[in-house]
Amino acid sequence: MSTATIKDNKKAEITENGIFYPSSKIMLDLDDLKKVYPTPKGDYVVLEHLNLQIMREEFVTIIGHSGCGKTTMLSMIAGLNPISGGRIAVLGNPIKGPGPDRGVIFQSPSLMPWMTALQNVLLGVNQVFPHASKKERHEIAKYYLQKVGLDGAFDKKASELSQGMQQRVGIARAFAIKPKVLLLDEPFGMLDSLTRGELQDILIEIWNKEKITAVMVTHDVDEAIFLADRVVMMTSGPRAKIGDILKIDFQRPRTRKTVLEHEDYYTYRKHLIDFLEH
Numbered sequence: 001m002s003t004a005t006i007k008d009n010k011k012a013e014i015t016e017n018g019i020f021y022p023s024s025k026i027m028l029d030l031d032d033l034k035k036v037y038p039t040p041k042g043d044y045v046v047l048e049h050l051n052l053q054i055m056r057e058e059f060v061t062i063i064g065h066s067g068c069g070k071t072t073m074l075s076m077i078a079g080l081n082p083i084s085g086g087r088i089a090v091l092g093n094p095i096k097g098p099g100p101d102r103g104v105i106f107q108s109p110s111l112m113p114w115m116t117a118l119q120n121v122l123l124g125v126n127q128v129f130p131h132a133s134k135k136e137r138h139e140i141a142k143y144y145l146q147k148v149g150l151d152g153a154f155d156k157k158a159s160e161l162s163q164g165m166q167q168r169v170g171i172a173r174a175f176a177i178k179p180k181v182l183l184l185d186e187p188f189g190m191l192d193s194l195t196r197g198e199l200q201d202i203l204i205e206i207w208n209k210e211k212i213t214a215v216m217v218t219h220d221v222d223e224a225i226f227l228a229d230r231v232v233m234m235t236s237g238p239r240a241k242i243g244d245i246l247k248i249d250f251q252r253p254r255t256r257k258t259v260l261e262h263e264d265y266y267t268y269r270k271h272l273i274d275f276l277e278h
């Protein structure tokens with residue numbers, strides 16, 4: 001097992017734990033990112049000098065104390081929150097706002113309650129693939145609903161679905177637009193632990209197949225380790241930035257059992273908990 005403290009990973013090409021990441025492999029580049037919120041008491045600098053490169057086909061989880069700016073960072077990558085300084089680029093192209101190259105899964109899936117599961121997924125598919133035939137668009141939406149285990153619930157209204165089923169629709173909706181980057185903001189935070197485990201398995205199964213770049217904020221250290229290629233630790237705010245990065249060397253595909261039984265598991269876990277406690 002190897003770990004590395006990233007003091008300054010600003011370079012376009014980085015070497016970490018002996019692995020060389022060429023710039024051609026960088027999917028997402030956060031360069032000297034800054035975010036300031038104006039408040040009645042004056043400007044609040046949430047993030048400053050935040051540098052992070054995320055590779056193609058990489059699954060990165062982000063942990064940090066409550067209020068450090070994880071959602072702020074993710075919403076800026078999504079293009080939903082303006083940048084105060086620095087740059088965010090996808091495959092070298094600076095982002096200018098939200099776009100279909102970035103899919104988002106929030107803690108609450110915010111479905112249209114009066115629409116069916118299928119119609120909710122089709123909303124995004126229709127927008128992103130306007131030139132595909134109606135049959136093709138339905139096939140895409142149904143494929144991903146099947147993948148999340150909702151074969152029998154295409155025509156159920158979102159309001160009739162449990163929270164876990166609604167989040168399954170949220171996952172299907174995000175994958176169905178075939179984004180380059182999937183952004184997940186504590187997507188399982190509101191679910192009971194059994195449902196949470198089921199959805200982690202579904203997420204990782206689809207991700208294993210599609211291998212799109214994924215960035216996921218979580219408060220759960222075990223979830224962070226189970227899913228990630230690298231766990232990114234943010235310092236506490238104000239002026240939060242990347243404090244440390246832990247590479248998770250478990251082979252894929254992974255199962256919870258093999259991960260929990262791996263001799264490095266508790267070393268990884270201790271590393272993350274030590275970071276959060278200091």
Ligand SMILES: Nc1ncnc2c1ncn2[C@@H]1O[C@H](COP(=O)(O)OP(=O)(O)OP(=O)(O)O)[C@@H](O)[C@H]1O
Binds near residue numbers: 068069071
């Ligand atoms: N629109 C806003 N205006 C002013 N301050 C804001 C705004 N949005 C967030 N903040 C502040 O910015 C800081 C970072 O918030 P953010 O939600 O990004 O943190 P977080 O790490 O995602 O928190 P949590 O883990 O609790 O979800 C917090 O102190 C929050 O109060």
